[in-house]
Amino acid sequence: MVKPTADFSHEAAALAQGAAFVVGVDEVGRGPLCGPVTAAAVRLDPMRIPAGLADSKTLSPLRREMLFAQLQRVAQISIAHATVEEIDSLNILRASHLAMERAVAAIGADFALIDGNMIPRNLGCQGLALVKGDAVCLSIAAASICAKVTRDRIMVDLAQQYPGYGWEVNAGYPTKAHLAALLNLGATPVHRRSFKPVHKILYQEKSITP
Numbered sequence: 001m002v003k004p005t006a007d008f009s010h011e012a013a014a015l016a017q018g019a020a021f022v023v024g025v026d027e028v029g030r031g032p033l034c035g036p037v038t039a040a041a042v043r044l045d046p047m048r049i050p051a052g053l054a055d056s057k058t059l060s061p062l063r064r065e066m067l068f069a070q071l072q073r074v075a076q077i078s079i080a081h082a083t084v085e086e087i088d089s090l091n092i093l094r095a096s097h098l099a100m101e102r103a104v105a106a107i108g109a110d111f112a113l114i115d116g117n118m119i120p121r122n123l124g125c126q127g128l129a130l131v132k133g134d135a136v137c138l139s140i141a142a143a144s145i146c147a148k149v150t151r152d153r154i155m156v157d158l159a160q161q162y163p164g165y166g167w168e169v170n171a172g173y174p175t176k177a178h179l180a181a182l183l184n185l186g187a188t189p190v191h192r193r194s195f196k197p198v199h200k201i202l203y204q205e206k207s208i209t210p
Contacts, residue, residue, distance in 0.1 A: 019111035024139025032172030039099035040146035078107035
């Protein structure tokens, strides 16, 4: 089976239908137990698209960093977040959409190509949801890279503030090392209380507190 190749056809179709400012939008950070969820909106210049754009999950960290640096020179990029508090109060899906909405609003797009099967309800412009969009749409692939690199950097910074959880390596995902540290060290202020492994630890702590 031949894997799909990301191209500029969805952007071109939107432009042909009258859109003036088309962006690809993706988010990263739904699965981690801590830290924000991060979204990016990217408007590519069709004449200056970096070679090798692909879903960030298929790229090495070094390749992602290189492409992010290139995109910062040749594309328009907006990055936004939803906080741990917003994740816990809204739920992770709604918080992810909130981060997307903020990224789109900040860049001023009139048409957004969204990775996934849902269009955020307060997007503020026309949108098209593309399942596995980061594999078929260059603008979404670019957004996935920008969001991933930015969030990974945030987690490296947080790892320095809260050492022992391995966030500089696992980016907050529930690896064995992270779960073991959660048991041994407890939850930090940047852990997501609504996520089951964290909630369980906190509940146990409360239940054994005299």
